[in-house]
């Protein structure tokens with residue numbers, strides 16, 4: 319039973335990003351984590367650091383207007399600066415390297431990548447992009463599978479768990495208290511702020527930040543109506559004695575069920591591909607992902623898969639993160655829809671900025687349109703499964 323200025327539910331990149339910002343500004347913070355730091359998506363992801371959001375800027379301009387779309391783009395670019403500052407200020411070595419290739423799985427998507435690049439250059443003065451034609455793209459990552467791509471020299475990859483541990487250690491050093499193996503089970507707002515009841519007792523705080531993303535169960539109905547978990551799966555090969563990606567550090571493709579992969583610091587191929595929309599995971603995760611890997615890299619047929627795992631990530635109906643004030647003293651950020659490695663630490667920082675009195679970026683993020691998933695509590699999951707399965711069929715079209 320203790321009192322804090324700010325309590326944070328969730329010890330992932332969002333929660334720890336917020337904690338770090340706050341303790342560096344002398345705010346008294348407690349993080350409550352149901353398992354251990356990094357047990358959620360932040361310790362299990364593919365480590366790709368992507369520019370922008372899941373929708374391109376033209377889509378954002380149409381939905382939100384030019385000026386808001388520009389503010390969102392500036393925030394996503396700010397997230398890169400934030401990542402670099404976190405790494406350097408706290409002396410974290412998290413294998414951060416740049417050079418991420420976006421690969422088009424058909425001609426139509428290659429046309430889209432090129433027009434997206436032209437728009438980013440002309441409208442946003444973003445000049446870190448380079449078009450690679452079919453043969454340059456395939457050569458860059460040693461495959462024959464893609465119709466062309468765009469190399470983003472401002473994006474890249476990081477080792478997410480090294481990043482998160484580094485951030486958590488820095489937060490602790492600056493005074494954060496982290497309670498692991500402590501699941502929050504209920505929240506009660508009162509005149510002093512919020513009471514968070516957890517498995518081992520309760521804590522009181524003036525403000526609460528809910529940062530549970532795809533792992534949040536039955537804590538807040540508003541967040542859970544907009545952010546649903548899906549599962550993604552990853553494998554890592556044995557160490558390779560050749561360079562599979564001579565001209566990139568990582569890649570992802572334009573499929574709805576995206577394949578994403580990177581060359582790790584110890585020269586393994588880390589490959590994510592394959593999703594599940596129900597809680598039933600494949601019995602053989604390695605086999606489930608490997609068949610997607612072999613479509614892109616048939617030459618790795620005889621390479622050993624040494625690690626295989628999965629995790630849940632929060633997605634929203636519009637694929638835009640859900641950032642909102644959801645109570646008198648309760649705020650939340652989640653639903654990065656597969657782009658949280660870069661965004662989550664900065665959105666955590668922005669939650670922190672808001673608590674410290676600068677709500678400008680928080681308000682911009684709060685304008686992102688995120689409706690409830692259709693179907694209510696009963697039918698949300700079946701409808702999500704049906705919709706995702708439908709879109710994944712479109713990946714098979716030429």
Ligand SMILES: Cc1cc2nc3c(=O)[nH]c(=O)nc-3n(C[C@H](O)[C@H](O)[C@H](O)COP(=O)(O)OP(=O)(O)OC[C@H]3O[C@@H](n4cnc5c(N)ncnc54)[C@H](O)[C@@H]3O)c2cc1C
Nearest residue numbers: 328330331332352358359360363364366502629657658659
């Ligand atoms: C397999 C996989 C691959 C991915 N690959 C990429 C990628 O390459 N690039 C990219 O940008 N994004 C990727 N993502 C998404 C990215 O990892 C997430 O967007 C990001 O980590 C979200 O961070 P978070 O802190 O919001 O949530 P999480 O890291 O999921 O943390 C939430 C935490 O909250 C805790 N929690 C939940 N409820 C409670 C409670 N009631 N009480 C206490 N604690 C609670 C959980 O235990 C968990 O540790 C991937 C995700 C997965 C699963």
